[in-house]
Amino acid sequence: MKTDLSPRMKVALYGLMCVLLIPFVFPTWWMLTSSVKPISDIFAFPPDLWPRRFDFTTYARVFELQPFARQYWNSAYIAALVTIGTMIVSSMAGYAFARIKFPFSNAIFMIVLLGLLIPSEVTIVPLFQMFLKWGMINTHWPLILVPIFGAPSVFATFVMRQFFIALPGELEEAARVDGLGRFKIFWLIALPLAKPALGAVAIFTFLHSWNLYLEPIVFLSSTQMFTLPQALTQFTDAYGGAMWNIQLAAATMTAIPVLLVFIVAQKQFVEGLAHTGLKG
Amino acid sequence: MTIAAGTPRRKRPFWTIERRDAAAGYLFIAPQLIGIVTFVLFPLGLVFYYSLHEWNVLANTFNFVGAANYQMLLADKALPQVLLSSAIFSAGLVILNMSLALLLAVLLDQKLKGITVFRTLFFSPVVVSLVAWTIVWSFLLQNNGGINGLLQLIGVEGPNWLRTPATAMISVVVVQVFKNVGLNMILFLAALQGVPKELYEAARVDGAGRFKQFRRITLPLISPTILLTSIITIVGSLQVFAQIAVLTQGGPGMTTTVLVYYLYQQAFQFHFFGYGSTLSILLFVIVALLTFVQWQMRKRIVFYEN
Amino acid sequence: MAPVTLKSITKSYGTTPVLHGIDIDIADGEFVVLVGPSGCGKSTLLRMIAGLETITGGDISIGSRVVNDLEPKDRDIAMVFQNYALYPHMTVAANMGFSLEHRGASKAEISERVNWAADILGLRPLLDRYPRQLSGGQRQRVAMGRAIVRNPQVFLFDEPLSNLDAKLRVVMRGEIKGLHQRLGVTTVYVTHDQVEAMTMADKIVVMNGGRVEQVGAPLDLYDRPANLFVAGFIGSPAMNTLGGRITPDGFVAAGATLPLPPGLTPAANAVYGIRPEHLSLADTGIPAIVKLVEPMGSETQVTMTVGEHTVIGVFRERLKAKPGETVHLRPDLEALHLFDAATGGRLN
Numbered sequence: 001m002k003t004d005l006s007p008r009m010k011v012a013l014y015g016l017m018c019v020l021l022i023p024f025v026f027p028t029w030w031m032l033t034s035s036v037k038p039i040s041d042i043f044a045f046p047p048d049l050w051p052r053r054f055d056f057t058t059y060a061r062v063f064e065l066q067p068f069a070r071q072y073w074n075s076a077y078i079a080a081l082v083t084i085g086t087m088i089v090s091s092m093a094g095y096a097f098a099r100i101k102f103p104f105s106n107a108i109f110m111i112v113l114l115g116l117l118i119p120s121e122v123t124i125v126p127l128f129q130m131f132l133k134w135g136m137i138n139t140h141w142p143l144i145l146v147p148i149f150g151a152p153s154v155f156a157t158f159v160m161r162q163f164f165i166a167l168p169g170e171l172e173e174a175a176r177v178d179g180l181g182r183f184k185i186f187w188l189i190a191l192p193l194a195k196p197a198l199g200a201v202a203i204f205t206f207l208h209s210w211n212l213y214l215e216p217i218v219f220l221s222s223t224q225m226f227t228l229p230q231a232l233t234q235f236t237d238a239y240g241g242a243m244w245n246i247q248l249a250a251a252t253m254t255a256i257p258v259l260l261v262f263i264v265a266q267k268q269f270v271e272g273l274a275h276t277g278l279k280g
Numbered sequence: 281m282t283i284a285a286g287t288p289r290r291k292r293p294f295w296t297i298e299r300r301d302a303a304a305g306y307l308f309i310a311p312q313l314i315g316i317v318t319f320v321l322f323p324l325g326l327v328f329y330y331s332l333h334e335w336n337v338l339a340n341t342f343n344f345v346g347a348a349n350y351q352m353l354l355a356d357k358a359l360p361q362v363l364l365s366s367a368i369f370s371a372g373l374v375i376l377n378m379s380l381a382l383l384l385a386v387l388l389d390q391k392l393k394g395i396t397v398f399r400t401l402f403f404s405p406v407v408v409s410l411v412a413w414t415i416v417w418s419f420l421l422q423n424n425g426g427i428n429g430l431l432q433l434i435g436v437e438g439p440n441w442l443r444t445p446a447t448a449m450i451s452v453v454v455v456q457v458f459k460n461v462g463l464n465m466i467l468f469l470a471a472l473q474g475v476p477k478e479l480y481e482a483a484r485v486d487g488a489g490r491f492k493q494f495r496r497i498t499l500p501l502i503s504p505t506i507l508l509t510s511i512i513t514i515v516g517s518l519q520v521f522a523q524i525a526v527l528t529q530g531g532p533g534m535t536t537t538v539l540v541y542y543l544y545q546q547a548f549q550f551h552f553f554g555y556g557s558t559l560s561i562l563l564f565v566i567v568a569l570l571t572f573v574q575w576q577m578r579k580r581i582v583f584y585e586n
Numbered sequence: 587m588a589p590v591t592l593k594s595i596t597k598s599y600g601t602t603p604v605l606h607g608i609d610i611d612i613a614d615g616e617f618v619v620l621v622g623p624s625g626c627g628k629s630t631l632l633r634m635i636a637g638l639e640t641i642t643g644g645d646i647s648i649g650s651r652v653v654n655d656l657e658p659k660d661r662d663i664a665m666v667f668q669n670y671a672l673y674p675h676m677t678v679a680a681n682m683g684f685s686l687e688h689r690g691a692s693k694a695e696i697s698e699r700v701n702w703a704a705d706i707l708g709l710r711p712l713l714d715r716y717p718r719q720l721s722g723g724q725r726q727r728v729a730m731g732r733a734i735v736r737n738p739q740v741f742l743f744d745e746p747l748s749n750l751d752a753k754l755r756v757v758m759r760g761e762i763k764g765l766h767q768r769l770g771v772t773t774v775y776v777t778h779d780q781v782e783a784m785t786m787a788d789k790i791v792v793m794n795g796g797r798v799e800q801v802g803a804p805l806d807l808y809d810r811p812a813n814l815f816v817a818g819f820i821g822s823p824a825m826n827t828l829g830g831r832i833t834p835d836g837f838v839a840a841g842a843t844l845p846l847p848p849g850l851t852p853a854a855n856a857v858y859g860i861r862p863e864h865l866s867l868a869d870t871g872i873p874a875i876v877k878l879v880e881p882m883g884s885e886t887q888v889t890m891t892v893g894e895h896t897v898i899g900v901f902r903e904r905l906k907a908k909p910g911e912t913v914h915l916r917p918d919l920e921a922l923h924l925f926d927a928a929t930g931g932r933l934n
Contacts, residue, residue: 102301105309192675
């Protein structure tokens with residue numbers, strides 16, 4: 001409804017949006033500022049929107065209390081592997097389901113789609129037993145293998161399939177006449193054109209892996225192996241009380257890099273998601 | 281396949297174009313299919329198999345007990361509360377999430393300067409690490425935390441949000457809504473922008489006001505998106521775990537113990553793997569049923585599909 | 587360059603037959619146009635020659651090889667697609683050189699061939715652009731350039747002009763024909779537009795319902811259509827056809843009697859066919875009531891009724907008649923076509 005708005009209406013809309021923004025923006029602000037407050041100021045009344053004293057040692061303490069750099073690396077490399085792996089597996093499967101004729105393709109696609117109905121929470125118990133049998137408990141394998149090949153990648157496959165279905169068939173035929181086989185058609189023609197869809201898949205997959213919580217706490221037991229979400233909940237004192245400022249410093253370090261990447265690339269980010277959004 | 285009679289058909293090579301292409305197709309889907317069988321379908325079968333067994337990890341016993349776990353499920357006094365909590369959480373989340381997402385999308389669809397800045401900010405929690413976001417809210421919602429501090433400034437005595445039965449669930453829902461509403465907002469915004477402008481112009485010529493335009497044109501045209509996002513949101517809401525674990529640990533009492541959290545407790549804290557598997561089956565049935573029902577509903581609520 | 591032979595080609599999708607035994611001989615260097623209404627199977631046939639559709643029965647040979655089971659790339663053909671099928675993520679030069687690249691040509695060879703093709707088609711200044719930066723006509727040229735760079739045995743065109751506006755279509759028609767005259771490569775060209783077929787072809791194949799109706803040079807088809815379908819399809823405005831019977835006194839149609847040349851066997855169920863330009867105005871003759879006059883400048887097209895039939899005439903002279911007036915028509919009996927109403931076959 002893009003009609004021109006009256007000035008009074010505009011002011012009202014800006015006002016409404018600013019009020020609505022508070023719960024979206026304030027927590028991040030509070031996390032940032034509280035992470036540099038000394039513990040004594042953390043629950044000060046009235047609340048300080050800007051720290052009255054700064055204590056940057058909280059950030060150093062994060063690394064003393066946990067092997068935080070190692071945990072950061074764990075999360076980062078797992079998320080990177082899962083993202084790349086999912087892009088490969090899902091674009092291949094999505095392409096084949098969309099463009100290649102082979103017997104039972106629809107039936108197989110339905111079987112794959114079942115993955116959408118079976119979130120990994122449903123199968124967490126047997127997965128635990130399987131990985132136990134394979135000696136992969138307290139390794140990162142479950143966090144890498146299950147997302148790439150299991151239920152989480154099904155959504156990605158679905159998005160890729162929807163994209164490839166819309167690709168003009170003539171392009172592939174031209175490529176066949178030009179001398180390309182299936183794999184080269186996929187690699188040189190279809191995939192380069194699928195960049196927007198691949199981008200959306202990459203974002204979804206990365207965030208999914210980055211946010212995993214149930215799986216790490218089920219599969220991992222030593223702090224060296226922990227991923228970030230798991231590590232964040234470990235900052236407690238001897239009595240189990242939360243060390244808020246240190247925890248918030250760790251949370252800040254976890255949240256800010258992704259947030260920065262998002263702000264820099266927000267156009268591609270948002271439009272990538274909206275674009276592939278889910279037509280279909 | 282009609283082959284001209286009489287003329288002996290030239291012997292065709294085994295690897296015809298179609299066969300080669302089909303082989304390529306199977307090769308392309310192989311990783312995904314093998315993955316689904318290994319990490320989804322086989323475990324699903326196992327879950328069912330486990331659910332028919334009594335499994336004591338500590339005593340190392342694994343005995344077939346038939347439907348005993350399912351009888352236990354029916355007799356489980358905690359389960360009604362768990363299901364109720366799940367239902368309240370999912371319903372609250374879906375309703376709040378969808379309506380807020382739609383409101384924000386409509387606001388962001390207006391011709392205003394700097395609207396992309398607002399879009400970015402509303403979307404930003406989506407990319408903030410889930411546990412980090414939850415920890416910050418947990419901090420804000422402490423009895424002496426930021427929210428009650430701010431409330432006190434205006435003379436309101438806030439409750440202990442996460443420790444009061446009446447507010448714990450609301451808090452969990454709200455935290456999750458603000459975290460992820462940006463996603464649906466973007467999808468709705470894309471859908472709104474996909475509505476042809478001529479339709480609005482035609483409606484204005486026909487004398488329809490803003491509200492009527494929204495109800496009679498916008499809503500029907502974006503209904504496929506609404507349906508799809510609501511399915512995703514509902515299924516997602518059943519998977520909620522980290523937020524509960526960090527904010528309330530299922531408490532106070534069992535008011536925020538949703539099904540996945542209960543499942544986790546039974547299987548991995550109390551080591552009742554058999555019963556945990558039975559709960560998994562229950563979760564699967566619920567997810568499948570909800571998806572099925574919503575899919576059926578599309579005939580009624582979706583006015584238009586492309 | 588090579589001849590192309592289609593021998594009793596059939597095609598079925600499942601149990602639905604779409605081509606019922608097609609035989610066509612295309613000579614080396616010939617420009618053959620497959621024409622027919624949509625759904626007649628012409629595109630399917632072309633795609634079977636290309637190797638993009640499988641052959642249910644029969645043989646396709648290019649040169650001396652039967653190519654039935656060969657991949658498109660092994661058939662030494664090049665194809666121009668209806669929507670051009672340019673790779674959106676590659677420049678014009680890359681699009682044109684793509685096939686050579688995948689046949690192991692050297693960089694120097696590729697750029698030499700691409701430049702050669704670009705010069706022929708006037709694409710030199712566009713080589714570094716992307717398809718989205720080109721106009722429709724330019725894209726069309728690039729698609730042709732991509733086809734000619736690797737010097738194939740056969741060119742296949744699938745309705746290449748249908749996305750262009752009327753003016754550009756005429757220009758490109760000329761260019762394609764010029765290209766063929768210059769390169770002399772065997773060409774199979776599919777279109778539903780009989781004007782394209784008439785103006786470009788050495789030989790036209792008229793198809794309908796999965797069958798070949800007639801094969802011949804454009805003017806042969808025009809002058810002696812083998813049946814009612816071809817008569818109606820070739821020529822614009824279409825031939826006038828009036829059902830009736832052949833009698834010694836003339837052709838008796840509903841509400842009118844038309845002159846016939848002498849010596850015909852009477853037939854009860856016939857069709858009288860006369861092209862609009864083979865009618866002339868005279869003081870006496872068949873009376874016709876004018877319905878609509880459309881002056882084109884060089885000629886005048888008049889819609890009239892003869893008895894209960896609607897007849898169109900195209901006259902060189904500028905007609906003064908107004909709707910409702912009666913004029914008199916004289917058909918050129920040399921150019922008269924008679925068909926059997928039941929079979930559609932030609933009688934004279």
